[in-house]
Amino acid sequence: MSVIKIRFGVAVLLLAGCFTSQAQVRQYSWQHLPQVSKPSFKKDxxxxxxxxxxxxxxxxxxxxxxxxxxxxxxxxxxxxxxxxxxxxxxxxxxxxxxxxxxxxxxxxxxxxxxxxxxxxxxxxxxxxxxxxxxxxxxxxxxxxxxxxxxxxxxxxxxxxAISKERLTEAEWKKLVASGGVVSENGKSWYPSESYVSGLKTPGAGVIGNGKTLKDNEPFKDFFRPNMLVLTNCKKVLLQGVTLQNSPAWDIHTLLCEDLTVQNARVRNPWNAQNGDGIDVESCRNVLIEGSTFDAGDDGICIKSGRDEEGRKRGKPTENIIVRDNVVYRAHGGFVIGSEMSGGARNIFVSNCTFIGTDIGLRFKTTRGRGGVVENIFIKDIAMKDILHEAILFDMYYGGKSPGEDDNVNDQVVVPVTEATPSFRKFYVDNVVCNGAEKALMIRGLPEMGIKDIHIENSTFKTVKGADVIEAQDVFLKNIHLESKETSPLINVQNSSSITFDHITYGDTQLLLKISGKKSQQIKLLNTDASKAKNKVEFGSGAAENSLTGLK
Known part of the structure; x- marks a missing residue:
């Protein structure tokens, strides 16, 4: 087989019949990583x-x-x-x-x-x-x-701005004494009256509403800047430096090409509002390696524009390598979304460690975004003391899904349009998580399930096991779930073509719960279900023949 540059995408290779298995897809992809060009300078x-x-x-x-x-x-x-x-x-x-x-x-x-x-x-x-x-x-x-x-x-x-609950009493008193404005209920501090005016004014700062920059002067303090913003730049290097204490996002690269971030340290306080570490938006050919992130929001984040504006721009973030990084406290260690309307593809994440983040691997979107996120390759990830999910695929970002209260939605009432987002073709291998609320949450939309998710050779020591909601073609292989709450250990709702192959676990009350009329073609392979006190439970219209391989 001739070498085909990764920019053409794995999907093209699959269509061409170059691969006969998912293992070949992964092997070829990791052997042919994107190439990133670095800048060079005169010595003057x-x-x-x-x-x-x-x-x-x-x-x-x-x-x-x-x-x-x-x-x-x-x-x-x-x-x-x-x-x-x-x-x-x-x-x-x-x-x-x-x-x-x-x-x-x-x-x-x-x-x-x-x-x-x-x-x-x-x-x-x-x-x-x-x-x-x-x-x-x-x-x-x-x-x-x-x-x-x-x-x-x-x-x-x-x-x-900051809420009182995010500070100690001494810190709060010192902040209030420095000036600024305290909210009427005494629970929040704002930097100035100008900030408060912007907060209370609908549409403040929106471009295209007939307002000029001068019209926005009364709200000036409300428009917090990102600290480092590079737009439409080529051959960019950030190396060695510490960037810290940003008003909003720390590093924001937009429409850039050939970006390298090496051995950098990005630090924002844990309680910094919108204090992302790095946001790579609609960029191509990017390397982020050997760097350390402490963030008030997401740590390493991939974006590509929001809603119709992002779809019109039509610039996916693509050909990205993220490796050998450490993320401390952040809302997510490695993140895609939620502003991913231009799409994201051909992304490779490896040899990263997340310590104390809210979520480890975080993939988020919502109705109205549109965009396709695909060909995401992740391996060799270590996590410790994760507050919520170790791995999260969530198409209800900022909203509530029908599965959150254990209800099952069997009626598709929302049509699929260009504003419907899509997550597909994720390949995850060798994740080790010691401490999290939940090992895995996959939560798609009834009208657009999350598709083609492969997670292998991973171990999770968590409070809860796994949820698979509104998904298709999910493969979990060689997974160990060591969970405290085990009824059920694995929850499947309205999902089809789901394969659990060689799942091991500790003491479990209920191994598998299957709900919803759309739950079909669920396979349990090479798994000893006899270790569980109860093997499987069906509910909300799920048929017993939706599961095969139970022993």
């Missing part, structure tokens, strides 16, 4: 001291550093050096062919003076939106980098 170095920068923690060095960046780019590129010291600055704008090098023990501190950040037309959570200028930004650039082992701090605490 400009020290920001040359342009009058002062490391006194008082002088605002915005002009000095931006002049150094512009001069470096104008001369054909090279390195802009930020030496050791405390460098106070306002927004910085990257230029092509520039490597902004933050030296070891240098602290690039962005100012808490919000007047330094002008309102701009930007993008937030998949929509065009009014934002404050990001601390670091770049648009339509080629060959750029931020490197070094220094620290870049976004002073995010002056931008973010």
């Amino acid at each position: 170095t400009i020290n920001i001291l040359k342009y009058g920068a002062k490391a006194d923690g008082i002088t605002l060095n915005t002009t000095s550093i931006n002049k150094a960046i512009a001069a470096c780019s104008a001369k054909g590129g090279g390195v802009v050096l930020i030496p050791q010291g405390l460098w106070l600055t306002g927004p910085l704008v990257m230029k092509s062919n520039v490597n902004l090098h933050v030296s070891r023990a240098a602290l690039l501190q962005f100012t808490d003076d919000k007047s330094q950040y002008k309102l701009v037309e930007g993008n937030y959570e998949g929509h065009a939106a009014v934002r404050n200028q990001s601390p670091i930004s770049g648009t339509d650039l080629t060959n750029i980098a931020i490197t070094g082992e220094g620290i870049i701090d976004g002073h995010g605490e002056v931008w973010r």
Whole structure:
């Protein structure tokens, strides 16, 4: 078989008849990873001291550093050096062919003076939106980098609202004493009256409603910036640096190509509102490796636009490698969605560890998004102390599914349209989870089930076992479930072509519960059901002949 570049996708190879088994699909895919091109730079170095920068923690060095960046780019590129010291600055704008090098023990501190950040037309959570200028930004650039082992701090605490329950009593008192506005019920703190005005104004910051940037000035503080935003850039390198304490998302790359993130550290407080680690949106050819993430929201997140706006853009996030990373506290360790309307495909995640995240592997969407997420390959994942699900596929993000109260929905009342999202062709191998509320949740829509999910060679020590709701073609093989609540250990609702092959488990009250008229062709292979006190229970219209292989 001739080598076919991964950008054509595994689906093309399957249609061409190149593979006869799912194992061949996985093997070929891992052997032919996407290729990511890195930038290169002239060795010429400009020290920001040359342009009058002062490391006194008082002088605002915005002009000095931006002049150094512009001069470096104008001369054909090279390195802009930020030496050791405390460098106070306002927004910085990257230029092509520039490597902004933050030296070891240098602290690039962005100012808490919000007047330094002008309102701009930007993008937030998949929509065009009014934002404050990001601390670091770049648009339509080629060959750029931020490197070094220094620290870049976004002073995010002056931008973010926070609820009282997320702070200790001492922290709350200190925050209230600093200024800002406390809500009428005394449960929330807001940075300013301007923030509160934006919060209370419907449509504040929406682009395309006839309002200008000037019209949004009364709500300026409400439009928290993402700290590093790179838009439509090619050959980007983020290496070694620590980016921390962002007003909102820490790193946001939009419509970029050939992005490499290596040995970086991304830190936001656990209680930081919308404090994502990195959001890769509508990008292609991306490598994220050897990096560490602490986040107030999702850790490593893949997006591609939201709803109709994202579908019109039509730019999937594709050809992504995520490997050798650690994610501490975050809403999700590795995440796709929920803004995935342009689609996501050909993504490879391996050798990652998640410690204390809300969810480990998190795939989320909802009606109205549209978009197809497919050809996702994951292997060698370790998890510890996960608060909720170790692995979650959820098409009811932000809503409630019919299965949450153990009810079964047998009527499809919602038509399939371009706004119907799709999850399919996920291949997961060798996940070990020690501690989680639930091992696995697959929850599709009645009108569009989650399809073609393969999970193999994995061990879960959790409170609850697995739910498979509104899904088709799910294969669980060589899975060990060590769960405290075991009635049932595995719950299947309105799902078909489900195969459980060599499932092992501890003491179990009820091994398998099958519900719903659409539950069909469920196989239990190479599994000793006699260890369970009760083998199977059928309910809500599920037929007994929907299950085969029970022994």
